[in-house]
Amino acid sequence: MTIQPTLTPQERQADLDLQQLKQLVGLVEYDASGDPFPVTGWDAVVFVVGNATQTAHFYQSAFGMELVAYSGPETGNRDHKAYVLKSGSCRFVVSGGVDPASPLHDHHRRHGDGVSDIALEVPDVDRCVAHARAQGAKVLEEPHDVSDEHGTVRIAAIGAYGDTRHTLVDRSRYTGVYLPGYVARQSEYVRRDGAPKRLFQALDHVVGNVELGEMDNWVAFYNRVMGFVNMAEFIGDDIATDYSALMSKVVANGNHRVKFPLNEPAVARKRSQIDEFLDFYGGPGAQHLALATNDIVRTVDAMRAEGVEFLSTPDSYYEDPALRARIGQVRVPIEELKKRGILVDRDEDGYLLQIFTKPVGDRPTVFFELIERHGSLGFGKGNFKALFEAIEREQERRGNL
Numbered sequence: 001m002t003i004q005p006t007l008t009p010q011e012r013q014a015d016l017d018l019q020q021l022k023q024l025v026g027l028v029e030y031d032a033s034g035d036p037f038p039v040t041g042w043d044a045v046v047f048v049v050g051n052a053t054q055t056a057h058f059y060q061s062a063f064g065m066e067l068v069a070y071s072g073p074e075t076g077n078r079d080h081k082a083y084v085l086k087s088g089s090c091r092f093v094v095s096g097g098v099d100p101a102s103p104l105h106d107h108h109r110r111h112g113d114g115v116s117d118i119a120l121e122v123p124d125v126d127r128c129v130a131h132a133r134a135q136g137a138k139v140l141e142e143p144h145d146v147s148d149e150h151g152t153v154r155i156a157a158i159g160a161y162g163d164t165r166h167t168l169v170d171r172s173r174y175t176g177v178y179l180p181g182y183v184a185r186q187s188e189y190v191r192r193d194g195a196p197k198r199l200f201q202a203l204d205h206v207v208g209n210v211e212l213g214e215m216d217n218w219v220a221f222y223n224r225v226m227g228f229v230n231m232a233e234f235i236g237d238d239i240a241t242d243y244s245a246l247m248s249k250v251v252a253n254g255n256h257r258v259k260f261p262l263n264e265p266a267v268a269r270k271r272s273q274i275d276e277f278l279d280f281y282g283g284p285g286a287q288h289l290a291l292a293t294n295d296i297v298r299t300v301d302a303m304r305a306e307g308v309e310f311l312s313t314p315d316s317y318y319e320d321p322a323l324r325a326r327i328g329q330v331r332v333p334i335e336e337l338k339k340r341g342i343l344v345d346r347d348e349d350g351y352l353l354q355i356f357t358k359p360v361g362d363r364p365t366v367f368f369e370l371i372e373r374h375g376s377l378g379f380g381k382g383n384f385k386a387l388f389e390a391i392e393r394e395q396e397r398r399g400n401l
């Protein structure tokens, strides 16, 4: 039996509909009744950064996100500041230590700016944790209630790769803006005249980089502990360039809202970009977050106007007759894509447009992808080689190839 997906409260609030979500993030029908660890969707991505105050400004000005909540010394949180930002159904929390003894400083010392928590919305926190524990997962936080005048949130956390965690959240009995301890707060940042209402509607996938030989263990973790299913699989030569290579497998929750590609370095002539990440992040971690947009051209133009830097794509990519034959007709003229360095990929289900930013922090670690899907549920396999060659040019400029 398959069951029509329903909208999450976050999606409803963002005025998204099911048809749009099928297109934007490849949402599918599925039957949760046999799922040992049902996941509804993303709850939030939590970043630990060196300066949350300025990072919050960056995501408002450059990524068009809206500030919706805040926690910090003024609200009784003397340890750190945290800003909650939204775009469509996607929620980021950027946090940074205030108290010199804050554990967030330790995280930042080890990893630099990065993702500490990929929080997921689940209908039954206790059931998920019981299953995870029985499957050998590390339970970092036992299920417990947190309450304020807006209701109660049931919450727990399990460990994932490296220092990354998955907080599991059931907010069905809560009406507040984020979590107890946070107050509603609106942007003081004023959008430029004519700026789009938002630059992206949803989070599509979050990629994890893990050490050589660990990818299959993490695929098995998501299969066994969290009931995720395997999606597209790319191995070895598919995404090898002359210099560096990686292996990648993709797992997804039942309804495909949550998709986790997992990369490990592959042996090659020179150091893989995954090795560079592992060195500079200090171990496994979230490498990139893909943001779903229904107009990638407008989004890229708006971000570039605010100073966001994207990887360049060689002109040869667009002039290659094989590419033109492979991609066929797409929504945007190739000349427009070429001007902006937007990549195209097509598979049996349709096509997608995508582009990658340069790392957004000081270390060559976390970056973003923008993705506009038209039927394709893939991840741009056909673009991997072109993309990695572009990444390696940057790696070489940093002296790390």
Ligand SMILES: [Fe+2]
Pocket (backbone or CB within 6 Å): 205, 207, 288, 290, 369, 379
């Ligand atoms: Fe991606």
